[in-house]
Amino acid sequence: MLEINPGLILWTILTFLVLMVVLRMLAWKPLLHALTSREEKIRVSLQQAEEAQKAARELLEENKQQLARAEEESQKIIREGRDLGEKLKSEIVDKANSSARQMVDQAKDEIRREREAAIIQLRGEVADIAILAAGKILDENLDTPKQRTLVDRVIKDIGKGPRA
Secondary structure (H helix, E strand, O other), rough: OOOOOOHHHHHHHHHHHHHHHHHHHHHHHHHHHHHHHHHHHHHHEEEEEEHHHHHHHHHHHHHHHHHHHHHHHHHHHHHHHHHHHHHHHHHHHHHHHHHHHHHHHHHHHHHHHHHHHHHHHHHHHHHHHHHHHHHHHOOOOOOHHHHHHHHHHHHHHHHHHEEE
């Protein structure tokens, strides 16, 4: 059974106390120092992680702002491009309209000149016809009513010509 041996108890307590003193002198300080050092490293690492996270948030916000500015700038460039395109379009249309009006005016002038030339030519032909008719009148030796009828008819024919 179990017997209590007072000498063994004393030596066990004494050995335990000596071991505690030796451990306290040799192992306790290095262990505390290692734990303290590790705790400090963990604290510093956490602090650095928080600072890095804060810097990352700031960079993200800065990137968002730059992206917004870039988007705004691109919209501005697109608007300016559209405005310039509309301006160029209106200038081209105006030039085309001006050119068309100029061509129409030139065509009208050409038609007017051609018409005047035709009228001049027609007057010359009418004059030739009048001379020819007068020659026929003189050749036929007509009486006064016949001469009057012939002249009226020639005048009517001349009046039926191209009108100005």
